[in-house]
Amino acid sequence: MPTDDSQPTYYRASLGLMKEVSGALAADYHSALITHMRANGGVFDYPAAGLSFQLAKEFGFCYGVDKAVDMAYEARVKFPGKRIFLLTEIIHNPRVNKRLVDMGIVFLSGQYATGLTEDAITAEDVVLIPAFGTSSETLARLRAKGCILIDTTCGSVVRVWKRVERYAADGFTSVVHGKYDHEETIATVSQARAQGGHFLVVRDRAEAERVVSFIEGSMPAGELLAGFHPGACSAGFDPARHLQRIGVANQTTMLASESLEIARVIGAALERRYGREHADEHFRSFDTICSATQDRQDAIQAMIAGTPPDLILVIGGYNSSNTGHLLEVAMSRCPAYHIQDAGEMLDTARIRHLPQGAKAPVETRDWLPGGELRIGLTAGASTPNRAIADSILRVLELRGVNAADAMEAIES
Numbered sequence: 001m002p003t004d005d006s007q008p009t010y011y012r013a014s015l016g017l018m019k020e021v022s023g024a025l026a027a028d029y030h031s032a033l034i035t036h037m038r039a040n041g042g043v044f045d046y047p048a049a050g051l052s053f054q055l056a057k058e059f060g061f062c063y064g065v066d067k068a069v070d071m072a073y074e075a076r077v078k079f080p081g082k083r084i085f086l087l088t089e090i091i092h093n094p095r096v097n098k099r100l101v102d103m104g105i106v107f108l109s110g111q112y113a114t115g116l117t118e119d120a121i122t123a124e125d126v127v128l129i130p131a132f133g134t135s136s137e138t139l140a141r142l143r144a145k146g147c148i149l150i151d152t153t154c155g156s157v158v159r160v161w162k163r164v165e166r167y168a169a170d171g172f173t174s175v176v177h178g179k180y181d182h183e184e185t186i187a188t189v190s191q192a193r194a195q196g197g198h199f200l201v202v203r204d205r206a207e208a209e210r211v212v213s214f215i216e217g218s219m220p221a222g223e224l225l226a227g228f229h230p231g232a233c234s235a236g237f238d239p240a241r242h243l244q245r246i247g248v249a250n251q252t253t254m255l256a257s258e259s260l261e262i263a264r265v266i267g268a269a270l271e272r273r274y275g276r277e278h279a280d281e282h283f284r285s286f287d288t289i290c291s292a293t294q295d296r297q298d299a300i301q302a303m304i305a306g307t308p309p310d311l312i313l314v315i316g317g318y319n320s321s322n323t324g325h326l327l328e329v330a331m332s333r334c335p336a337y338h339i340q341d342a343g344e345m346l347d348t349a350r351i352r353h354l355p356q357g358a359k360a361p362v363e364t365r366d367w368l369p370g371g372e373l374r375i376g377l378t379a380g381a382s383t384p385n386r387a388i389a390d391s392i393l394r395v396l397e398l399r400g401v402n403a404a405d406a407m408e409a410i411e412s
């Protein structure tokens, strides 16, 4: 690997070119409508169409996504003549990923992959690591190639890694509340593996209850393991040995209330099994939900408290974990639809959306009632403001309002 300090080969923060890329970023993702709404308490009324829109207090791009997207744009400017590879989607938003494809960035996996693999990377190339991070094994292989690495891993994800490393170093198995096949969780559990530690990924409270049953002796090891995908636990995972000392962590974008509940039930089971006086020897827990996820979940909770809107649009990529959890909160009090972009509102009768927990979008009829409507809006941490504004303009359009008229109304 080159060692010339004037030619760094590993970047973890801004490449110092924000002035050069800020215009392009604003043109691609900024929205005058959302800026207007922020300045007016998050509200945009359009009485002529009987519509009132209300934004959640926190929504859209988080600090980690901002940083990752900024660094990708900076990389394109800094290395105009080099091939730039991206390990997988930089964040879970189709608009952003498609824009990077247009900029000539080559995806190595996921829906935008070109067929090229890691084998194609040489020391002359630039490689972007997405905001979710990558496994310690992949990072080691890339370092060995000597290519230029632009690591956009979010600091909040690194914080979880440190926790999991600590658990492994202290002989605790990491039980991670997350999705075993999510990029972030794949990277997180690799930190335990790198320390010679073990892990088990539990997706929800029901899977955590299986762990509780095993700890309490009411479920045999074979039955416990049969309920988990092989990728959800470390190689050689032996429940009898590896569920005696447990440290709980979570994927940063899970539903915070569920993560806390999972830690509570596992901690209580270990205490019953080993006694309160030995609790610290058998159980550790650390809430690793990131503050951006927490703030967005709290904001939608606040929106539905009291009199909820007539319906809520939750905007974000269909593979975005945190967007799915915003839907889960929103739909507890009123009709709510998770849409990837404005085009999913097909007409006043039909909307294509991803129901909670579903694998693929479905079409629902009669989603937009007539008469006066108060519509709530929120968006996942990887959704640009432009996508939210487009959704508002689409609803107006479905009520017969021209987008240009709407923007004129804002400007006046």
Ligand code: SF4
Pocket: 062, 063, 064, 065, 131, 154, 155, 156, 157, 252, 253, 290, 291, 292, 293, 322, 381
């Ligand atoms: S959702 Fe949280 S962990 Fe993920 S990129 Fe944003 S701030 Fe970082």
